[in-house]
């Protein structure tokens with residue numbers, strides 16, 4: 001790349017970054033989009049395979065938040081970020097949560113504009129329900145158990161396009177990034193921004209691409225590197241105020257359930273039901289292909305059950321915790337250190353959710369549950385579910401795919417890192433526009449909220465900045 005001077009640089013090409021880069025380009029700004037991971041076309045790697053995990057996940061998915069218990073967190077790291085590997089389950093932010101954020105964090109978003117933005121995004125991503133005949137049996141088992149218990153279990157729509165009998169997930173490379181490239185948007189992949197410094201209102205970026213250092217200059221920075229790496233980049237660049245110490249996530253616990261009949265098949269795809277009857281708890285069915293079942297069963301020492309894989313499926317309970325985590329930068333180490341300790345209330349909420357999930361699965365006809373625990377425990381009946389509580393909580397194998405709030409946005413300077421439009425309080429030309437700015441846990445799958453907030457903020461930037469004056 002010959003040119004090394006841009007009006008705006010966007011760092012990270014996940015849902016936040018892809019939407020930001022496209023909107024800025026369409027408004028006539030001179031933009032460069034930088035992505036650490038590589039560019040893979042849809043279907044270049046088999047969905048939900050080991051190979052995909054190895055190539056498209058940050059550190060191949062081997063990332064841990066240290067706590068009691070530890071929590072394995074996973075993030076996408078490729079062109080398109082998490083949107084390329086995720087399940088595509090779409091929600092708007094529930095209104096009660098938005099109202100809470102408005103009151104507590106002084107968010108200024110108007111309902112009218114936000115609703116318009118949601119409608120636009122839903123059209124861009126083709127948010128749709130699955131063809132009724134294609135809903136996996138494992139997903140319907142959740143509905144069956146819920147109906148027997150009088151719980152509210154619903155199908156969640158997804159960003160998918162129906163093509164003959166198949167679905168094409170409407171990830172960023174299929175939508176916003178496709179359009180960005182078609183319009184001539186500039187981007188570099190396999191390129192990690194190491195840090196930056198600012199002098200006379202110009203940012204100087206140090207980027208590593210294939211072991212070489214590239215230097216880029218820009219007037220404005222949009223940092224969209226995800227909830228762990230956006231704060232890490234700021235910390236590495238010497239910006240610290242309220243950065244990285246309000247991390248939130250949705251920790252989850254899994255059961256692999258064994259049924260008497262076959263409920264799983266090759267290429268089963270994505271289960272779509274979630275139970276929404278409990279405050280701050282979501283229960284759902286996970287991807288249950290052979291690779292994922294193998295990982296789950298080996299945790300509980302039951303790998304030999306793989307011979308019955310057609311009768312097995314994986315289910316999760318995920319909570320919105322009260323506790324916060326923290327992202328640390330340690331001298332000479334080029335990876336973030338993440339700490340997250342659940343408090344007693346969070347652990348109790350998790351145990352409550354585990355019990356409910358177990359009950360639903362037994363009511364749906366499961367005969368054995370294999371919990372995600374470092375122990376050989378097998379659960380054979382509802383009354384045995386409480387055995388999980390008798391073990392040390394350290395034995396729980398928790399994980400999360402939802403991370404946010406590490407650079408909180410809001411109208412009160414003391415408790416937020418950016419103003420209500422994602423602009424850092426003390427660095428007026430730096431904007432954060434990804435999962436990091438969510439005020440707190442959204443309690444639902446977050447990508448819809450991340451994109452809506454990113455659109456609100458980038459529109460605000462475009463309204464306030466004239467192209468020729470930058």
Ligand SMILES: Cc1cc2nc3c(=O)[nH]c(=O)nc-3n(C[C@H](O)[C@H](O)[C@H](O)COP(=O)(O)OP(=O)(O)OC[C@H]3O[C@@H](n4cnc5c(N)ncnc54)[C@H](O)[C@@H]3O)c2cc1C
Pocket residue numbers: 011012013014015016017034035036037074075076077078079080081082083085086087088089090091191192193194224225226227229230233401402403433434435436445446447448450
């Ligand atoms: C397995 C899985 C399933 C999920 N399922 C769903 C779902 O069904 N529905 C839903 O709503 N959400 C889901 N999510 C969550 C959703 O994908 C994320 O919340 C979303 O992708 C976060 O978007 P983002 O813009 O904050 O950043 P990300 O998607 O995390 O993208 C950030 C990008 O920045 C890049 N980057 C980081 N640091 C640098 C740097 N220094 N220089 C250059 N580039 C950098 C990264 O490589 C990455 O590609 C899932 C996540 C996972 C992992």
